[in-house]
Amino acid sequence: MVLKKLGIEIKEGETEGVTYSGARKRRRTVLIEVRGNSLSKRAFELGLLLASLQLLDAVLTMIGLRIYGIEMEGNSLLAKFMTIYGTFPAILATKLFALVVVAFMTWYAHSRTWFRPVIAALCAAYMLLAVIPWVYYVLAAQGQAW
Numbered sequence: 001m002v003l004k005k006l007g008i009e010i011k012e013g014e015t016e017g018v019t020y021s022g023a024r025k026r027r028r029t030v031l032i033e034v035r036g037n038s039l040s041k042r043a044f045e046l047g048l049l050l051a052s053l054q055l056l057d058a059v060l061t062m063i064g065l066r067i068y069g070i071e072m073e074g075n076s077l078l079a080k081f082m083t084i085y086g087t088f089p090a091i092l093a094t095k096l097f098a099l100v101v102v103a104f105m106t107w108y109a110h111s112r113t114w115f116r117p118v119i120a121a122l123c124a125a126y127m128l129l130a131v132i133p134w135v136y137y138v139l140a141a142q143g144q145a146w
Contacts (some may be wrong), residue, residue: 006034042109045052047102054098054099057131059127060131063134063135064138065087067138067141070087078094090124
């Protein structure tokens with residue numbers, strides 16, 4: 001009911017995809033349609049997962065930096081931006097940019113099924129290299145690390 005009010009509809013349909021060899025192929029899929037624009041369900045799920053990891057990383061980074069300071073940030077460019085503009089504006093700007101990139105990658109993965117494993121690999125890498133380390137450091141500061 002809420003989805004209908006937002007103009008979102010989930011239905012069966014077809015999508016034209018590009019295979020590894022570059023050939024165009026039509027296949028059946030579940031589509032999420034928002035006001036006339038459709039997106040495959042699988043591409044949407046992967047994009048949503050990556051966007052969620054981005055937001056989780058932003059929250060954990062803010063918590064971790066409040067505990068340990070800017071020196072704890074592993075990305076030297078982001079740490080430099082934080083010292084110039086402040087922690088929150090730097091994280092907000094980088095995460096907004098990242099979410100725009102995620103949206104583009106999700107749209108791209110709709111018709112190029114070969115790109116979906118790339119997004120899945122990025123999700124795994126993000127989990128291993130950003131989210132899990134911050135969770136560990138935040139829990140360690142609380143005295144609850146593994």
